[in-house]
Amino acid sequence: MTYMTINTSPTPPEAAVDLIIDQAGKTFPTPRGPVVALAPISLKVTRGSFVALIGPSGCGKSTLLRMVAGLEQPDDGAILIRSKHPEQFRKEGELGIAFQDPALLPWRNVFANVAFPLQILGRPIKPNNEKIRALIDLVGLKGYEDALPSQLSGGMRQRVAIARSLVSDPSVLLLDEPFGALDQILRRQMNLELQRIWAARQTTTLLVTHGIDEAVFLADEVVVMHAKPGRIAEIIKVPFARPRTPDLFSSPEFHALCDTLTAALHGPGAAA
Numbered sequence: 001m002t003y004m005t006i007n008t009s010p011t012p013p014e015a016a017v018d019l020i021i022d023q024a025g026k027t028f029p030t031p032r033g034p035v036v037a038l039a040p041i042s043l044k045v046t047r048g049s050f051v052a053l054i055g056p057s058g059c060g061k062s063t064l065l066r067m068v069a070g071l072e073q074p075d076d077g078a079i080l081i082r083s084k085h086p087e088q089f090r091k092e093g094e095l096g097i098a099f100q101d102p103a104l105l106p107w108r109n110v111f112a113n114v115a116f117p118l119q120i121l122g123r124p125i126k127p128n129n130e131k132i133r134a135l136i137d138l139v140g141l142k143g144y145e146d147a148l149p150s151q152l153s154g155g156m157r158q159r160v161a162i163a164r165s166l167v168s169d170p171s172v173l174l175l176d177e178p179f180g181a182l183d184q185i186l187r188r189q190m191n192l193e194l195q196r197i198w199a200a201r202q203t204t205t206l207l208v209t210h211g212i213d214e215a216v217f218l219a220d221e222v223v224v225m226h227a228k229p230g231r232i233a234e235i236i237k238v239p240f241a242r243p244r245t246p247d248l249f250s251s252p253e254f255h256a257l258c259d260t261l262t263a264a265l266h267g268p269g270a271a272a
């Protein structure tokens with residue numbers, strides 16, 4: 001007997017785009033003359049996706065993230081997040097930001113550090129007590145609510161910074177080398193933690209990293225950048241199913257994709 005398959009499902013709607021970077025570039029004036037941090041670049045990031053940016057030092061990764069955060073203005077082109085200007089989006093608490101330096105307030109305990117953005121946004125802390133505790137729990141720091149930053153390890157401080165970046169329920173998360181200062185073992189633990197948090201919240205995430213393996217493990221798409229001037233060289237899709245588990249790190253497919261990325265980093269046009 002033969003069966004005929006009839007596909008009655010409607011054509012899936014095109015995924016919503018959270019971030020549109022349209023020909024945005026940045027040149028800094030310096031005493032030695034203008035430095036082109038980024039030639040005009042364009043990029044679209046789909047809602048709920050995880051995008052990693054990798055590239056050599058000085059290729060403009062942080063400049064790009066700072067422009068998306070509205071902390072730096074592009075010289076030309078435009079950046080829109082959910083149709084809003086980045087600065088407006090950030091001021092509405094829709095952007096979560098965590099950079100390499102966790103920049104915790106040393107006199108505030110974990111709870112108060114995580115709660116801090118709410119204060120900045122003028123939102124009351126008390127009705128959010130449960131949410132703040134749940135976030136501290138989410139990053140694996142239950143029981144440390146009253147600890148001061150000086151009483152925490154580097155990895156724990158990074159987790160506080162990640163909890164803090166999520167407290168305003170942002171729809172877009174920007175992470176600039178958040179695990180750069182951590183050793184390899186802790187970094188892998190944090191990669192798993194970040195994947196879990198991202199999967200639980202489906203927050204559109206942009207991660208700047210120097211770690212090719214970190215990018216491949218976490219991202220749906222890796223944006224490979226070249227320097228002099230900073231620009232996008234290639235965008236490589238990561239096909240691995242989720243949730244990704246630590247054994248992925250030792251699979252041949254994983255290593256093959258890391259090799260592809262390494263080749264793209266050093267490919268034609270890459271500055272020496």
Ligand SMILES: Nc1ncnc2c1ncn2[C@@H]1O[C@H](COP(=O)(O)OP(=O)(O)OP(=O)(O)O)[C@@H](O)[C@H]1O
Nearest residue numbers: 028030035036037056057058059060061062063064
């Ligand atoms: N405020 C600034 N004034 C002058 N030049 C700047 C400024 N910020 C960045 N640059 C220059 O722009 C270029 C890109 O810098 P950026 O920090 O974005 O690179 P990056 O890819 O994040 O580097 P790294 O991986 O080392 O952090 C570099 O040449 C840098 O010196």
